[in-house]
Amino acid sequence: MRTILWCLGLCGLLVSAWTQGVTQSFTYQGYLRQGGAPLNNPSQSMRFRIFDVSAGGTALWDSGTLNVNVSNGLFTVQLNPPASIWTGADCYLEIQVGATTLTPRVLIRATPYANTATQLNMFQSGIDNPNRMVITHSPPFTDWGLQYRDTDDSFHFLGAGASRMRIGLSDGRLGVGVAAPTYALDVSGDVRWSGVLQGGSVPWARITGAPSFLGGSGTANRIARFTAANTLGDSVITQSGSNIGINNASPITPLSFPSTLGNKISLWGSNASAHYGFGIQSNLLQIYADQSASDIAFGYGSSDSFTETMRVRGNGRVGIGTNAPTARLHLEFNSNSTANATLRLHETQADFARLEFTNTNTARKWHIAGLIGSTLADDRLNFWNSTAGDIMSIRGDGTVAVKVLEITGADLAEKFPATEALEPGMVVEIDPKVPGHLRKAQGAYNKRVAGVVAGANGLSKGIVLGNLEGSCDHIPIAMSGRVWVYADATHEAIEQGDLLTTSDLPGHAMKASDPSRAHGTVIGKAMTSLEKGKTGMVLVLVNLQ
Incomplete structure (x- = not known):
């Protein structure tokens, strides 16, 4: 096994709580690589020996085989040699990983009396000892770090051998850039501070080197x-x-x-005539951005974490609930209940709350006015014209009053439930198996015929009845007016003015050519024609007979 050890830490002595001495335990940290990669073994066999020579010799102490956790190459182990091996001389730690002994041995430098003292002494005795570095950057940079000078009992922070800051233990003076300060605080160079330099008033201050006060x-x-x-x-x-x-x-x-007109606060921008800020003009408080493409937003949070609730665009559009208004006033809101209105008009008296519409053409105006009365029947929503007066009134009980009603749709329809899928234009009949429901008409001259499904060929409905609760999926059936109907001219052509009845083709109409069977089965009168032998759409004026 080829293993490389990197030493990442020093041996640290574990000091006991008694002044009689210290324990001889110390912790060692290292880094192992095998085959170029960090070693991972939760129970790596390792052995540690201490010698008084760098090679050869007899071990002063042997740990025996230890099972060490190695994770990503790193390991930490506590070693417990006897106190007798620490004589003040340098020692060497030999490490064995498995059957492999690593070389060279690790030097453990001697620190006199370190294993019997409870404190770190710079010197053993005497005064005016030579200057000594307490902490150094590294072996190549021995003049960078913390130095103690015994001659004047001071600590110096060195940089490239020069004292950058000095702390005097006996005189209590602090020098920054001054190796021998003559004041409690002696600074060479510029000084900056924040906060109060001295409470109360300072009548004058002297700056060293200045020509005057x-x-x-x-x-x-x-x-x-x-x-x-x-x-x-x-x-x-x-x-x-x-x-x-x-x-x-x-x-x-x-x-x-000051109580003067003009710009008051500039929040951003270097142009006095185009910036973000606040201003005052006669009877006017101004809040402005720098250009028409810039906006002003209102909301909560902070600039970096901002929740917007309203925006005023530079082009004059206002958005509430949207940051991209497309009208002078654009409201967006998820109004999912009657308690959450998007826009509310409140009249403080027992009168109509009004929304007014005007333009420059004339002095006439429109109002949409709402009134909450003492009873539901007294509630009103009126459409009012300043010349014509009330045009339409909707009462709280659902009654609508209008002077003239014009409807652009073409038929009168009512919603019915169906027992099968129906399409606009189909002829329907009362389902004999499910009373009150409809289905496609079946058979010629069917007396159960009920009308035509409205809305075929894009011809919109005029009035739809039966919009009751639960009827949203019901089918609108035209009972009067014009609709397009599926027609069957397989056996006989359909001409304008012909009466139409049900056909043997389900959901279709045909010419009612047999007067004896037509009574009670007629759908209406054809307004367009269809050639013999074809099926298609015919416009019919619905009039059930």
Whole structure:
């Protein structure tokens, strides 16, 4: 087995709680590779020996075979040699993985008295010892790190051998960029701070190397600013209690501006005539974006996590529930119950709430007005014209009153349940097996004929009756008016004006040529013709007889 060991950690002594000494246990960490890949073995056989020479010699201590967990090449093991092997001299750790002994041995450098002391001593005795590095970056960079200087009892943080910061233990002075500070805080270079430097007032401050003092005078409650080099004076900012004024000597709110017209706050943009902000004009508060393609949105959350509820586009469109309004006012809302209206008009008196429509053509106007009365029958939804008055009124009980009713559809139909699938244009009859239900008409001169399924050939229905609860899937059957009907002219042509009855072809109509059988079976009168020998569609004026 070819195995490569990389040492990732140092041997760490485990210090006991008693001052009499320390335990001799230490932890060793390493990294194993086998065949170029990290080794993985939850129970890897390993053995550790300590020697006083780098090669050969007799082991001072042998751990015996240990089962070590190796995960992704990494392992950690606690070793427990006797105290007698630590003499202050360097030792070497030999590692055996399985049957393979790794070379070279790992050097364990001596640290005098480390295994019998409860603290780390820089020196053993005396004063004015030479400077000593406590922490170094690495062997190639021994002049980078933390150094202790015994001559003046100070710690120095070194960079390239130069003292970058000094802390004096005896004089209590801190030097930044100064190796021998003469003040409690001695800094060489620029200084920046945030927060209060000193509570109360500072009449003046001296800057080392400056030709004069930094000082000045100003108005009470004004925030100071540099009015010239080394000179302080008033700024445009005033503080009065907890209120701040900008060009306002007597702020009345936490942030106050002067009572002048124009731009007040710029939130974004460098162009005074095109930016995001707030302004004031005569009797007008302005909120604006920089151009017509920019929008203003209202919502909640934060800029990075924003839930939008309303948007005002630069082109004047307003969207509530949508960020892309396609009209001057565009509302979007999932109104899934009568308690959640998309738009609500509330009249504060016992009167109509009105929605008004006007334009520039005339002074006339339309109102859609709703009234909640004292009873359901008193409720009204009126369509009102300023010249013609009420045109249509819908009562709360469902009654509709209208002066003139014009319907663009072509027939009068009523919804019926069916016992089989029906298509527009089919002739239907009362199902003899299921009273009240309809099916395709079967047989010539059928007295159970009930009408024609409305809506064939795109001819829309005029009035549909029977829109009762549960009737949404019922079929509209034309009982009067014009509809297209499936017709059978196999035996006799159909001419305009012919009476039509049921055919032997299910769901079809044919010419009623036998007057003795026609009574009670006539569907209506043909308005178009169909050649003999063909089947097709015929327009019929429904009039059951």
